Amino acid sequence: MDDFLAGFAELFARFDVLGAFWVNIQLTFWAALLSLVLGTVLALMRISPIASLRWAGTAYVTIFRNTPLTIILTFTYLVLFSQLALSLSDTLDTTFFWFAVIGLAVYHAAFVCEAIRSGVNTVPVGQAEAARAIGLSFLPAAALVIFPQAFRGAVAPLGNTLIALLKNSTVAAAASVSTETSSLMRTMIEFRPDLMVAIFLTFALGYVILVIPIGLVTTSLSRRLAVKR
Amino acid sequence: MDQSTPTTGQPAADETVDAPTSDRVLGAPLVELKNVNKHFGALHVLQDIDLTVRKGEVLVVIGPSGSGKSTLCRAINRLETIDDGTISVDGKTLPEEGKALAQLRAEVGMVFQSFNLFAHKTVLDNVTLGPRKVRGLSKKAAEAEAMTLLDRVGVANQAGKMPAQLSGGQQQRVAIARALAMHPKVMLFDEPTSALDPEMINEVLDAMVALAQEGMTMIVVTHEMGFARKAANRVVFMADGQIVEEAPPEEFFTAPKSERARDFLSKILTH
Numbered sequence: 001m002d003d004f005l006a007g008f009a010e011l012f013a014r015f016d017v018l019g020a021f022w023v024n025i026q027l028t029f030w031a032a033l034l035s036l037v038l039g040t041v042l043a044l045m046r047i048s049p050i051a052s053l054r055w056a057g058t059a060y061v062t063i064f065r066n067t068p069l070t071i072i073l074t075f076t077y078l079v080l081f082s083q084l085a086l087s088l089s090d091t092l093d094t095t096f097f098w099f100a101v102i103g104l105a106v107y108h109a110a111f112v113c114e115a116i117r118s119g120v121n122t123v124p125v126g127q128a129e130a131a132r133a134i135g136l137s138f139l140p141a142a143a144l145v146i147f148p149q150a151f152r153g154a155v156a157p158l159g160n161t162l163i164a165l166l167k168n169s170t171v172a173a174a175a176s177v178s179t180e181t182s183s184l185m186r187t188m189i190e191f192r193p194d195l196m197v198a199i200f201l202t203f204a205l206g207y208v209i210l211v212i213p214i215g216l217v218t219t220s221l222s223r224r225l226a227v228k229r
Numbered sequence: 230m231d232q233s234t235p236t237t238g239q240p241a242a243d244e245t246v247d248a249p250t251s252d253r254v255l256g257a258p259l260v261e262l263k264n265v266n267k268h269f270g271a272l273h274v275l276q277d278i279d280l281t282v283r284k285g286e287v288l289v290v291i292g293p294s295g296s297g298k299s300t301l302c303r304a305i306n307r308l309e310t311i312d313d314g315t316i317s318v319d320g321k322t323l324p325e326e327g328k329a330l331a332q333l334r335a336e337v338g339m340v341f342q343s344f345n346l347f348a349h350k351t352v353l354d355n356v357t358l359g360p361r362k363v364r365g366l367s368k369k370a371a372e373a374e375a376m377t378l379l380d381r382v383g384v385a386n387q388a389g390k391m392p393a394q395l396s397g398g399q400q401q402r403v404a405i406a407r408a409l410a411m412h413p414k415v416m417l418f419d420e421p422t423s424a425l426d427p428e429m430i431n432e433v434l435d436a437m438v439a440l441a442q443e444g445m446t447m448i449v450v451t452h453e454m455g456f457a458r459k460a461a462n463r464v465v466f467m468a469d470g471q472i473v474e475e476a477p478p479e480e481f482f483t484a485p486k487s488e489r490a491r492d493f494l495s496k497i498l499t500h
Binding site for chain 2: 130135145152
């Protein structure tokens with residue numbers, strides 16, 4: 001047992017485990033922010049009165065929800081960076097980081113859109129009719145009446161999307177983000193295969209510790225914010 | 230009785246409006262429906278509806294469920310689209326979509342059966358939302374007027390509460406205040422008391438009678454005969470998507486001309 005614990009101490013001393021988790025937290029933060037904005041716009045498009053916008057929103061969701069994340073992230077690296085030579089920064093690490101953020105965001109925006117749409121479905125149709133009846137056109141009605149209620153109904157599914165995003169941020173390795181957790185884990189196993197179990201537990205428990213509060217917060221938020229009817 | 234009152238199904242807009250029961254003076258035509266048709270799938274829910282409502286008139290629409298009366302009411306501010314025919318409000322034909330439609334809706338007040346107060350906003354914010362966001366009033370001006378309106382319908386003391394904290398009757402009176410805050414030219418009431426507990430019906434009807442007495446043009450889908458007798462100029466009886474009979478309320482309730490109306494009235498009057 002002592003040996004086992006000493007193994008953990010050694011791992012933490014030699015490898016920057018916390019630093020790697022910090023990279024994933026940053027990836028998650030920026031991708032969550034971007035995907036929330038993009039997902040909200042997509043949800044607006046999907047419920048809009050303009051057929052071509054609805055069609056475009058549906059097409060986006062169908063394409064990105066059904067494409068494996070690894071492929072999207074590999075695409076950002078291979079096509080955007082290698083082929084088109086797009087650069088987002090002077091340093092390669094920063095460029096790869098933002099490519100990963102964009103890849104994660106466009107993928108999860110499809111799920112955010114569907115989470116918000118499920119929230120829209122919790123808003124009775126009479127709310128939209130009342131908004132239209134006082135003379136609000138589509139955008140103000142959505143912004144002032146529908147979405148404020150829809151977001152409250154979407155807190156739980158949005159929380160689930162955030163949890164998935166945090167864990168999916170490890171796929172950023174596919175976009176050459178080499179400092180994040182799954183890349184570090186591979187390095188650690190390469191150097192210390194004798195501590196395989198400890199390495200595995202380190203990352204598994206690390207993610208459990210990060211994810212549990214998200215679940216707790218979203219559950220209590222969705223209860224507290226619920227619109228009383 | 231007045232000979233100009235039409236019987237079954239005739240387009241009768243021109244003749245009837247000259248025969249109001251009250252001494253109210255009616256103005257120019259405000260809401261006009263011409264040859265309006267609508268289908269829900271195979272169901273022909275509005276059949277060649279012709280109807281004119283003049284400024285200052287209170288029209289009660291009555292009829293069995295499924296007769297199309299709610300659809301008719303909702304078509305007037307285009308919450309229901311129509312297949313053909315024209316509907317115009319104050320001389321303007323209903324626009325199909327967009328800003329022009331929103332502008333027209335702002336001038337047509339609507340009160341729903343299920344109140345439909347904005348559930349995430351306080352009573353006061355429910356009433357000020359339209360004036361502020363559609364009419365561009367300042368917060369202060371909108372709130373001052375909202376308080377006057379809430380006071381008028383007797384719920385000023387509830388201004389800070391959320392809709393769910395109010396009784397059905399109070400919610401419906403807030404909904405009336407919310408519609409009035411837009412200074413509508415005409416008010417539509419779609420079965421405003423049908424979702425209320427019996428002891429709350431009168432408080433809502435009282436607010437509506439007061440509104441009628443102030444000269445508001447109203448189209449009211451309701452089965453409340455007390456209201457029709459007290460406030461209406463004209464009753465329109467609908468069945469199976471058609472206007473079967475129209476008459477002043479007293480005449481309609483005491484001597485209905487059509488078999489359908491007699492049958493309907495006998496069913497709602499026997500208890």
